[in-house]
Amino acid sequence: MAEAQNSPTPDSSRAGGTPPVGSTTAGQIAVAAESTVATRMSVPPSFDVADFPVPHGREEEWRFTPLERLRGLHDGTAVANGAGVKVAVEAPEGVTVETVGRDDARIGKAGTPVDRVAAQAYSAFEQAGVVTVPKETVLTQPIRIAVHGEGGVAFGHQVIELGAFAEAVVVIDHTGDAVLAANVEYLLGDGAKLTVVSVQDWDAKAVHVAQHNALIGRDASFKSVVVTFGGDLVRLHPRVEYAGPGGEAELLGLYFTDSGQHQEHRLLVTHNTPHCKSNVVYKGALQGDAAHAVWIGDVLIEAKAEGTDTYEMNRNLVLTDGARVDSVPNLEIETGEIVGAGHASATGRFDDEQLFYLMARGIPEQDARRLVVRGFFAELVQQIGVADIEERLLAKIEEELEASVA
Amino acid sequence: MATLEIRDLHVTVEADNATKEILKGVDLTVKQGETHAIMGPNGSGKSTLAYSLAGHPKYTITGGTVLLDGEDVLEMSVDERARAGLFLAMQYPVEVPGVSVSNFLRTSATAIRGEAPKLRTWVKEVKETMERLHMDPSFAERNVNEGFSGGEKKRHEILQLELLKPKVAILDETDSGLDVDALRIVSEGVNRVRETGEVGTLLITHYTRILRYIKPDHVHVFAGGRIVESGGPELADKLENEGYEAYVKGGASA
Numbered sequence: 245m246a247e248a249q250n251s252p253t254p255d256s257s258r259a260g261g262t263p264p265v266g267s268t269t270a271g272q273i274a275v276a277a278e279s280t281v282a283t284r285m286s287v288p289p290s291f292d293v294a295d296f297p298v299p300h301g302r303e304e305e306w307r308f309t310p311l312e313r314l315r316g317l318h319d320g321t322a323v324a325n326g327a328g329v330k331v332a333v334e335a336p337e338g339v340t341v342e343t344v345g346r347d348d349a350r351i352g353k354a355g356t357p358v359d360r361v362a363a364q365a366y367s368a369f370e371q372a373g374v375v376t377v378p379k380e381t382v383l384t385q386p387i388r389i390a391v392h393g394e395g396g397v398a399f400g401h402q403v404i405e406l407g408a409f410a411e412a413v414v415v416i417d418h419t420g421d422a423v424l425a426a427n428v429e430y431l432l433g434d435g436a437k438l439t440v441v442s443v444q445d446w447d448a449k450a451v452h453v454a455q456h457n458a459l460i461g462r463d464a465s466f467k468s469v470v471v472t473f474g475g476d477l478v479r480l481h482p483r484v485e486y487a488g489p490g491g492e493a494e495l496l497g498l499y500f501t502d503s504g505q506h507q508e509h510r511l512l513v514t515h516n517t518p519h520c521k522s523n524v525v526y527k528g529a530l531q532g533d534a535a536h537a538v539w540i541g542d543v544l545i546e547a548k549a550e551g552t553d554t555y556e557m558n559r560n561l562v563l564t565d566g567a568r569v570d571s572v573p574n575l576e577i578e579t580g581e582i583v584g585a586g587h588a589s590a591t592g593r594f595d596d597e598q599l600f601y602l603m604a605r606g607i608p609e610q611d612a613r614r615l616v617v618r619g620f621f622a623e624l625v626q627q628i629g630v631a632d633i634e635e636r637l638l639a640k641i642e643e644e645l646e647a648s649v650a
Numbered sequence: 651m652a653t654l655e656i657r658d659l660h661v662t663v664e665a666d667n668a669t670k671e672i673l674k675g676v677d678l679t680v681k682q683g684e685t686h687a688i689m690g691p692n693g694s695g696k697s698t699l700a701y702s703l704a705g706h707p708k709y710t711i712t713g714g715t716v717l718l719d720g721e722d723v724l725e726m727s728v729d730e731r732a733r734a735g736l737f738l739a740m741q742y743p744v745e746v747p748g749v750s751v752s753n754f755l756r757t758s759a760t761a762i763r764g765e766a767p768k769l770r771t772w773v774k775e776v777k778e779t780m781e782r783l784h785m786d787p788s789f790a791e792r793n794v795n796e797g798f799s800g801g802e803k804k805r806h807e808i809l810q811l812e813l814l815k816p817k818v819a820i821l822d823e824t825d826s827g828l829d830v831d832a833l834r835i836v837s838e839g840v841n842r843v844r845e846t847g848e849v850g851t852l853l854i855t856h857y858t859r860i861l862r863y864i865k866p867d868h869v870h871v872f873a874g875g876r877i878v879e880s881g882g883p884e885l886a887d888k889l890e891n892e893g894y895e896a897y898v899k900g901g902a903s904a
Contacts (some may be wrong), residue, residue: 539700561747574810592747596707601744601794605754605810606732615757619793620748 260282271650289356293320293367296360305359308538308570310506313477315397315423315451317361322423328398329422330372334388340376341410350374350403355428355457355483362481363451364415365399369403371616372401375414379433386630393422394448398452400426404440408433408461413630414440419474421447426454432464435486439467441633445640446474455481460520462488468551469628472499472507473640478510482555489551493522497539498624500644501567503532511556515549521641524556527624529617530567541573541589544580545582553583560591561620563613614645652682652719652735652817654703654850660713661695670719672698674875675714677725680850686884687853687861690872691894696854697741700822704738705731718818733762735817739807739824746794747857752776753804754794755813779812782842784835801832808839819843820852825860827833835864858890873897 261540278500286295286303298319299306306318310330315321344351352374358392359365375387389402404414409439410433419422432438450473460466482495493513501507513522528537573587594616602612621641629636661673664761672695680686690696702709703716705728725805726734746754755776761768766776780789785806795803796826804824811819821840826834841864843849861869861883869885870877871894878897879885 251821338771339721365709424653499752598743600704600706600728601740602749602754603756604732604738604740605758605814606729607757608729609727611757611761615753616748618748619753622748627693 249518285380289358291366292379293363296363307311313444317425322397325396327394327396330392332390336379336383336385340503342374343371361425368399369401374403376413377406377410380409386415389416391418393420395421397423403429405431406438407436407630411437416442418444421450422450426455432459432461436464437623441469443476444472447537450475451477453479460486460491463490465492467494470497477506480571481510484513486520489517489519491520495524497526499528500534501530501537504534508538512542515545515552522554525558527563531563535567538570546579547578550581554585556587558589562593585626654680654818655717658714662710665752672821681848683847684836685851686868687866688870695875696870696872700814700820706796737816737819739825743795743803745796749794752790804836808836817849858886861886866891
């Protein structure tokens, strides 16, 4: 699998004939140049940080990220100081919650770090959290993992493993202030069903860089919901591969990028097995000066992955001047024997003319903004399927809007 | 009886780093139940009049007054004007991503009526009004104006007119870009509202074609930023035959 990501695929065809255009409107919204999954990484995946040179910022995988705001996570100067994050796990009966050493056999099975920060996290973490849902165990209550930043630097590793036909919902909640680099692994046994909600509700100064690897068993289904509101810089790398045919992945994401924030979501779904599905929907709203959202959506359909069905979409809503979106969907197909493959990216602005139109129908300004943003996110929020998270998100969106009007 | 009174209205717009006066003293009174057609050549300022009355921020009022039932419209914000009973059917309705037509209509009706309409009667009201405008029910689930054809946009504007029941409706070139069938459907919608006798209508148009479907009580010729001639429906016939040429020349020398 790692080889496939790195071997050049010069003859890979592109579906739809549409270029991966990043946006539809002019102004502050940039359209990133085309690149392939293969060229997205300057160095092959590795567990060892020493295999990655310190990035200088012009590499394909780093070119959107302000390195100077990584607080040393990328160049080895960030050192764990024991006051990084506190992790608390709340799990229903039947779930095993462990803290294990680096040599535990379950670590590193779902994927390999693909950039220097992920490798740094892998090389530096001392203990990993492992949450196991035994086979055929169906949970009715979510597992909650609270990651609270205590103001320091931390390197984390978390494994979540579901046995065959197990079903679980996991909520990983990031709050507080920290400089955190981490790897999260999701291992789904055959026929397992896992929903993971990762909420990045950090304080304003936090820096969070993480790679999420999911390995989806035969006929298993994986739903990932990534919600990013807070932090100074958040860069997440959700990745999916399949361990057997019949697997399904649904990757949903929602971000609200405020003034000065950098929020980057880089996805890769590798269809390395026949008859698997993936559906990616990420939506973001941006407001304020120098708010910067980056979305990279890579889907690779390997030659052996016949019967693949995939779609990816990114939508952005720019609420004020001065915000910037880079949106790069990319689909590489090495076999024609597929059910479907598509992608879409669109960035729209909420502008004065829209405001005028709504107000000319009697709707006050603040209500008009709320209407647009709520409407934009509503459909996505409804798909999360975890009631308290849905409510919290809607409340959080309201809060963000209040701040923007004030 | 609701009355819109426009007195000596002067409006400027900023363009190419210069201030340009577009409206140069407009006088007009529109009473409830009346229909006034404002006709004029391109660039005469017709649309500026419409958008200025609705309060578009692009336009600066430099003189004159606009009163709706004695209340100073120019002091009101855009949404306040709408709630006071002014409605502008736009020539180029704006796409609003993420907001469905049904959500938009209900939010708007709630704002205008001051309370949320009862759900059951509201659904029926919307459905019936859409049927009369030959709009497919699936329309309600689409995003406001997103991907609408020209005709769909105009029907959507008239749908709002029918549901919001304003005191004064300003229709800015509602006929432009419509084929005959769409023009007829849209005109029927406008006529249904007019027949209630509760709305004053200001019909802004470049062409006389729509006046075959919507019969005005008064016709005004607009040129050079003001009304240069007023009359009855017969004035429209004169324009149909002679065009705007006489007025354009007059406007240029004025």
